[in-house]
Amino acid sequence: MKTKTSFVCQNCGFHSPKWLGRCPNCGEWNTLIEEIEEEAAVEFSFPPSEPVLYEEIKEAKRERIKSGIEELNSVLGGGIVLGSLVLIGGEPGIGKSTLLLQVSRDFAVQGKKVLYVSGEESLEQIKIRGERLGIQDGKLYLLAETNLERIITHAGKLNPQIFVLDSVQTIFSSKLSSAPGTISQVREVTNQVFRFAKKNHIPSFLIGHITKEGSLAGPKSLEHMVDVVLYFEGERDHSHRVLRALKNRFGPVSELAIFEMGSRGLQPVSNPSAFFLKERPTEEAGSVVVCTIKGSRPLLAEIQALVSSTLFAGNPRRMTIGLDHFRAAMLLAIVERKLGFSFAGEDIYINVAGGLTLDEPATDLAVIMAVVSCLKNKVIPPDLIVFGEVGLSGEIRSVGHPLARLKEAHALGFKTVILPQGNLSQLEKEDIPDIKLEGVQNIKQTLEILF
Ligand code: TYD
Ligand code: MG
DSSP states (O other): OOOOOOEEETTTEEEEESSSSSSSOOBBOOOEEHHHGGGGGGOOOOSSOOOOOGOOOOOOOOOOOOSOOHHHHHHHHSEHHHHHOEEEEEETSHHHHHHHHHHHHHHHHHOOOEEEESSSOHHHHHHHHHHTTTSSSEEEEEEEBHHHHHHHHHHHHOOOOEEEOOTTTOOOOOOOOOOOTTTHHHHHHHHHHHHHHHHOOOOOOEEEOTTOOOOHHHSSGGGSSSSEEEEOOOOSSSSEEEEEEEEEESSSOOOOOEEEEETTTEOOSSSSHHHHHHHHOSSOOTTEEEEEEEETTTEEEEEEEEEEESSSSSSOEEEESOOHHHHHHHHHEEEEEEEEEEEEEEEEEEEGGGGGOOOGGGGHHHHHHHHHHHHTTTOOOOEEOOOOOTTTBBBOOOOOOHHHHHHHHHHHOOOOEEEEHHHHHSOOOOGSSSOOEEESSSSSHHHHOOO
């Protein structure tokens, strides 16, 4: 039985029986998307709802089950809620299938029945990966299938306790004539899996590929349809991966977990600060350690700067890796204006070591210190750490979570912290760990203390 579909303009709502490149009603290009008509008639198997008096609503008890990976549980807000649908997005090759196969393995070891459906790989290919991950016995069922209706039928019969679908771009519903991976298909797939998860109270994971630009038919358009959106990120040339929540109907979105991809799958990194500092040079100018906050956790990272005379006069280079380019340009302008340096004939490179991306203004002062340290060829003491936001007149402004940053610095053996005077004045004496603190109010004063 073929469902009736039509193409609907996403801009103005115009209906057309066939696909058109341009909407004849509003004139927009590429806005017509196939949709199922009479959606309401499709096997709606929820019990009919009724209005309920607010006071009579019982508080929902959210039952969660915990995966074997503690870091994943905390990103989810303490385990996965029964009946919730979690979308895991990330670039191809980043490790999404690996992560979920590990999760499936651990659930199977706990004695739970798991169904892992792959529309991307054959059973043999999955088994090869499974061998690397050391999968042995347990009730882990694999299904290689791309037809959504068949998948749902199988899942309904098997009635697993965990359901994984890899990936939303390769599965298609036979109700639609569009190709897999198109917006209509990924929406329909997500929609049906969502209903399946809710109806049967099965926690479900959906994998979605996204490109760096956040691809067109990618999970971006699905974010509002699912309960939880996790992003899995990292640089291909580096072994670490960051998993963070972008949306969570059942928990905070601030948590984040760091993993390292090894020869036997993903291993959680239990001490991220030590991990990112382990190859730091301690006797080179241009390197400084900053204490930043990622999610709700403090993280120490190394910022490096290199200043060298430019080959092409009049067109010096400004390169940043892992930092916002415009913010760095602004900081360089502040240094020129307030400290009297001139970068006119210099190429400047600023890099966050280890492939991390830092997007917090609290790193400002560290960027400036790294650049000046390189320019003056003066080493910053290796046991010194810094944080603080810099304003346009060179003033140092307070940042959030100062105590958490100090504790992390202390835990990793740092002896001195340069921090905003405003933060220092807020802190309660008795809370401060045993570490030397230097409160600063502007960048000039900071450099006087340092050099
Ligand atoms: P994969 O999970 O297939 O990525 P995705 O599903 O996001 O596309 O992971 C692919 C990469 O991970 C691949 O380059 C191989 C590497 N890998 C390891 O380094 N170690 C391992 O144990 C496994 C299973 C994969
Ligand atoms: Mg994959």
